[in-house]
Each structure stands twice: as structure tokens, then as C-alpha cells.
Amino acid sequence: MNHQDSAAENTTAPHGAAARRGPFRAGERVQLTDERGRMNTITLTPGTAYHTHKGFLNHDLLIGQPEGSMVESNVGQQYQALRPLLSDFVLSMPRGAAVVYPKDAGQIITMGDIYPGARVVEAGVGSGALSISLLRAVGDNGYLHSFERRQEFADIARGNVETIYGGPHPAWKISLGDFQDEVVAQEEPGSIDRVVLDMLAPWECLDAVATVLAPGGVWINYVATVTQLSRTAEAIRADGRFTEPDAWESMVRGWHLEGLAVRPDHRMVAHTGFLMVTRRLADGVTGMSPKRRASKTDFAQEDLDAWTPAAVGERSVSDKKLRRAARDASSTVQTKRNQEQSEETETRHELEQ
Numbered sequence: 001m002n003h004q005d006s007a008a009e010n011t012t013a014p015h016g017a018a019a020r021r022g023p024f025r026a027g028e029r030v031q032l033t034d035e036r037g038r039m040n041t042i043t044l045t046p047g048t049a050y051h052t053h054k055g056f057l058n059h060d061l062l063i064g065q066p067e068g069s070m071v072e073s074n075v076g077q078q079y080q081a082l083r084p085l086l087s088d089f090v091l092s093m094p095r096g097a098a099v100v101y102p103k104d105a106g107q108i109i110t111m112g113d114i115y116p117g118a119r120v121v122e123a124g125v126g127s128g129a130l131s132i133s134l135l136r137a138v139g140d141n142g143y144l145h146s147f148e149r150r151q152e153f154a155d156i157a158r159g160n161v162e163t164i165y166g167g168p169h170p171a172w173k174i175s176l177g178d179f180q181d182e183v184v185a186q187e188e189p190g191s192i193d194r195v196v197l198d199m200l201a202p203w204e205c206l207d208a209v210a211t212v213l214a215p216g217g218v219w220i221n222y223v224a225t226v227t228q229l230s231r232t233a234e235a236i237r238a239d240g241r242f243t244e245p246d247a248w249e250s251m252v253r254g255w256h257l258e259g260l261a262v263r264p265d266h267r268m269v270a271h272t273g274f275l276m277v278t279r280r281l282a283d284g285v286t287g288m289s290p291k292r293r294a295s296k297t298d299f300a301q302e303d304l305d306a307w308t309p310a311a312v313g314e315r316s317v318s319d320k321k322l323r324r325a326a327r328d329a330s331s332t333v334q335t336k337r338n339q340e341q342s343e344e345t346e347t348r349h350e351l352e353q
């Protein structure tokens with residue numbers, strides 16, 4: 001492929017794809033792995049250096065080099081340099097709330113049947129980890145409307161999404177407020193193909209989900225505890241406008257690979273959350289009852305009092321920490337934009353000469 005062909009391909013490439021190819025450019029994030037497998041992510045800035053207790057590495061050594069290059073610090077420390085993958089980025093980006101882990105994001109995309117062009121609503125946004133995967137799945141011609149009740153989280157998420165996509169994503173809209181109020185105010189009844197909720201109390205959103213979801217539409221929930229899982233399932237059953245919910249969890253165990261010592265890793269992330277999926281029935285239809293009902297489906301006041309953020313293990317994050325994460329998220333995207341602008345100006349000057 002000659003240079004012109006690749007330029008033509010870039011203009012039609014999906015949003016953010018062109019920035020993930022070619023030599024390293026100033027302003028982008030690069031993941032450095034040292035000889036002991038330790039990873040660090042830096043943002044390439046001309047004229048600056050990455051400092052460690054073992055010397056420094058000039059960023060200029062990387063700018064213009066192909067991805068996968070090996071570079072050396074001033075004291076001979078070797079680093080392997082690669083662009084972070086989506087899964088690396090999500091685990092190292094600024095965050096305020098717990099993020100949906102890549103293994104669960106993969107399950108949500110597949111089991112929630114999120115497809116290119118789909119109209120999807122999501123809440124809460126948290127740090128935007130799941131929004132990044134959902135945007136990839138719906139593509140430039142899809143639609144993702146994300147709802148978040150806290151401004152600081154919305155700011156962090158926006159910074160992270162714009163960093164990975166190199167600017168605003170054409171399919172993304174983010175609104176502030178409670179999902180259950182805002183989604184019905186902003187979306188037409190029956191206009192949404194998929195609903196994805198990652199929040200403390202998905203059962204509070206049941207009526208709103210039933211209103212905006214099209215018949216046959218999929219509603220997928222991600223919750224951290226069995227008590228939330230149980231309450232959501234019982235609320236869905238009692239409502240009657242949805243199919244019988246299915247729930248599961250996934251565990252991913254890494255393997256150690258070294259000669260004949262091939263065995264499971266000693267450590268793993270054993271629990272992240274539970275997933276539950278259900279589908280909207282057509283209006284006026286009565287859902288099929290499950291074969292066997294749980295013996296106790298009602299909740300006592302004692303049970304209801306248990307669903308506080310602290311009781312289900314949600315850590316409260318200080319406003320100061322959130323403001324710092326939002327600043328980090330937006331400064332990464334700003335550095336990148338400034339660099340792109342100065343490169344654009346330089347190219348324009350060169351063309352004008």
C-alpha cells in the first residue's frame with residue numbers, strides 16, 4: 001500500500017483508529033515495560049524525560065519510532081514500548097469509582113448483544129471504563145447516551161473517553177442526573193435497543209427501563225453483591241414486562257508459562273461482579289412464570305436497610321480525590337490536543353512554504 005492509499009484509508013477509518021497505527025507521535029500514551037515486566041505509562045512530550053530511580057529515558061528517543069521498539073535509558077536500562085491496549089488503558093486511567101474490568105466488559109458486549117449501530121443507554125458512568133467499550137461496540141454510527149448523577153465522575157469519564165478516542169466520540173452523549181428521571185425525559189418511549197446499568201440500585205430504574213426499551217430490547221445489569229442481584233431479579237419478575245432474568249459471573253484465571261512449569265497463577269481477581277440479563281416483552285403480553293419460585297421473595301425492612309453504599313462495599317471517595325482524577329483525565333487529553341494543534345500548524349506552515 002502506498003502513502004496515498006493509507007491516507008485515504010485513514011479518512012474513512014472508524015473514529016480513533018488512525019491514531020492507533022504508525023510510529024509513535026508526540027502527545028500519545030506509551031506503555032513501557034522494563035526487563036522485570038514492570039509497566040509504566042507515559043505521555044510523550046518532546047524535550048522531556050521519564051525519570052526512575054535508575055536514571056532517565058528521553059521521550060524524544062521514542063517519538064517517530066515504530067510501535068514495539070526497544071529503547072534504552074541513560075544507564076542502559078532497556079524498555080519495550082507499545083501503545084496501551086484498551087484493557088491496559090482502562091486499568092491505568094484516572095478513576096474515581098470502581099471500573100468494570102475488561103473481562104466483564106467483554107461479557108457485557110457479547111451477552112448484552114451490543115452491535116454496531118445500536119441505540120444504547122448506560123448508567124452510571126463512573127470513570128467511563130464501560131463507556132469506552134460500549135462506544136467501540138456501537139461504532140461511529142451507533143448511539144450511546146450515558147447518565148451519571150455526579151459531576152466529578154462525568155468529568156473523569158469525559159477525560160478518559162476523549163483520551164482514548166483522541167477527542168469527542170461522534171456516537172457519545174453524556175447527561176448529568178439520575179438515570180431513572182433523565183432517561184424518560186430525554187429518550188422517546190420504545191426507542192432504545194439496549195440498556196446497561198452498573199449502579200447500586202438498578203431496581204429503582206425498572207419503570208424507566210421498561211418505558212424506553214423497545215420490545216425485544218436487552219437490559220443487562222452489573223452488580224457487586226448477591227443481595228443486589230436478588231433484589232433486582234425479584235423486582236423484574238414482579239413487574240411482568242420482562243423475560244425471566246438470567247444471572248452469572250465469570251472468573252478468569254491467568255496461567256504461568258515457563259518451560260515445564262505451566263500452571264495456574266497463584267493470584268487472581270476472583271470476584272468483580274454479577275451479570276444479569278433480561279429482555280423487554282411486547283406491551284400487553286404476560287411473561288411466562290418461572291418453573292419454581294423462590295420460597296421467600298419479599299424483603300423485610302432489615303434487608304432493605306442493608307443496601308447502603310457502605311454495606312455493599314462501595315468505598316466513599318473524597319471530593320478532593322475526585323477533583324484530582326478529573327484534572328488528570330482532562331490534562332492528558334489537553335496535552336494530546338495541544339500537541340496535535342502544534343503539529344497541524346507546523347504541517348500547514350510547511351505546506352504554505
Ligand SMILES: C[S@@+](CC[C@H](N)C(=O)[O-])C[C@H]1O[C@@H](n2cnc3c(N)ncnc32)[C@H](O)[C@@H]1O
Nearest residue numbers: 097100124125126127128129130149178179199
Ligand atoms: C461503579 S460506578 C460505574 C463504573 C463505570 N461503569 C465504569 O466502568 O467506569 C457507579 C456509578 O453510578 C453512579 N450512579 C449511581 N446511581 C445512579 C443513578 N440512579 N443515575 C445515574 N448515576 C448513578 C454513581 O455516581 C457512580 O459513578
